[in-house]
Amino acid sequence: MAFDLAVNTTAVQSASTDGSSCAKLASSETNQERPKPCCVCIDEKVARDECMLMSADGPSQCAELIQNYKACMKGFGFNV
Numbered sequence: 147m148a149f150d151l152a153v154n155t156t157a158v159q160s161a162s163t164d165g166s167s168c169a170k171l172a173s174s175e176t177n178q179e180r181p182k183p184c185c186v187c188i189d190e191k192v193a194r195d196e197c198m199l200m201s202a203d204g205p206s207q208c209a210e211l212i213q214n215y216k217a218c219m220k221g222f223g224f225n226v
Contacts (some may be wrong), residue, residue: 180222181222183222186219186224187215187218191215193215194208194211194212194214197211
């Protein structure tokens with residue numbers, strides 16, 4: 147029994163995003179739509195996640211990084 151597992155590479159490529167396109171979306175003043183949450187505050191998110199993973203007591207030891215991330219997201223109109 148054979149299965150046809152062809153992948154539409156065009157759809158896969160268009161579905162994936164790179165950091166540069168997200169950065170352009172986040173910094174675009176002409177775009178009236180809000181950017182996707184995945185595309186903003188990337189540095190703050192990485193620092194927060196790394197701290198949470200490497201700390202014994204993440205919420206208390208990483209409180210400042212968590213607040214920085216929340217403030218950044220709020221700047222883009224997201225309530226986290």
